[in-house]
Amino acid sequence: MTNPAERLVDLLDLERIEVDIFRGRSPEESLQRVFGGQVAGQALVAAGRTTDGDRPVHSLHAYFLRPGRPGVPIVYQVERVRDGRSFTTRRVTAVQQGRTIFNLTASFHRPEEAGFEHQLPPARIVPDPEELPTVAEEVREHLGVLPEALERMARRQPFDIRYVDRLRWTKDEVRDADPRSAVWMRAVGPLGDDPLVHTCALTYASDMTLLDAVRIPVEPLWGPRGFDMASLDHAMWFHRPFRADEWFLYDQESPIATGGRGLARGRIYDRSGQLLVSVVQEGLFRRLEG
Template identity: 90%
Template structure:
């Protein structure tokens, strides 16, 4: 299996080991911790697998409690909190080595006609994704070649990511920059036709670039890192159906960063400007050390 999109679908295909218990793979990678988007995506798969499949998820709220260990399977225990006439609620606990590393509550809603329909338009008009370079192209242009570690990451990356604004590389370039970032994203290959897979794949992607907005006024996104970063919590509201293997725009901003924590908000749009998903996340930022930032 060489296509990163196929690997993502496989990663989200959990093994059911009991009625409400699932096991997810955690690839052995040269990372200090399991990627948070992976745990969130897998937990949402576990929640969705215990519903009737007729109600799409409309919101999730999650906390990252401990760093996950790469290469160690993650067990997901699902609590069936509620099965109502219109809404279904599930609570999921992710466990490694007998310790809770993550928990998530997800709500599913039976589709119905809306009595009120409106949305704010995107804040700006953005260039089409086809006109923008990939991250790897920008790095190659700046450095002359892609470092080996980034070459490996590019081969594994399940999403094509294209920054709307050119990457900044120097202190002079980031001077006065607003805490905002926007990227076009889509899976690098087809993800099939299961709506739950697309929802969970986008959940995976939503954790990839959101905290960029916090860092933009402080340091280049792809230069040497001065901070340890760790996702603390994550919330998403799903407004409209979508496919994660089609282009979507992720518009991100950070309204505040203080006390070692930065808040980021994201709005995900389709190419026609329809608001698909709203996202909020808080992250921990500490001066860089060789060990992961602790979550106390």
């Protein structure tokens, strides 16, 4: 498999080792910890595999408890909390080498006719994704060359990401910047037609850039990091059907950062401006020594 989108679908295809127990691969990466979006996406797959499949995910709430080790399989244990007439609830515990690293509770809702509908429109009008450069193009333009590490990352990246606002490269540029960020995203290839795969793929993507909004007033996003950061918890509400291999706008903001933690909120829209998903995440930020 050379297509990163195919590799993502394969990564989300868990092995069932018991009725409610699944095993997920964790690729060997040069990272200190397993990417949080991977664990959340796989845990949601495990939850969905224990339902009838006729009820889409409508929300998830998760806690990152310990860093996962790259290259070591992760076991997902599912508890069937509730099977009601309208809602199904599942609790998932992710275990690696005998230690719990992640907890997720997911709720599934039988589709219903809406008694009423409303939504706030997107906060601003943004360029279409085709008008924006890729991250690799912006870095190459700024540095004159694409670093080998970033080139390798771009080849493995399952999502095309395009920042709405130009990247900032110096401390002066980030000083007094609003804690906001927006990106267009889509999978780099087709993801098939299973709605659960698209939901889990977008869950994976939702952890990729959300904490950018916390960092923007502090340091350049693509320069050397002055802080170690890690996701603490993650919540999502899925409002409408979508495909993660079609362009979606991820509008992100950070209302507060204090006490070593930063809170970020995200709203995901389709190209017509319909709100698809709402996201909230808190991250831990610790200044690096030296």
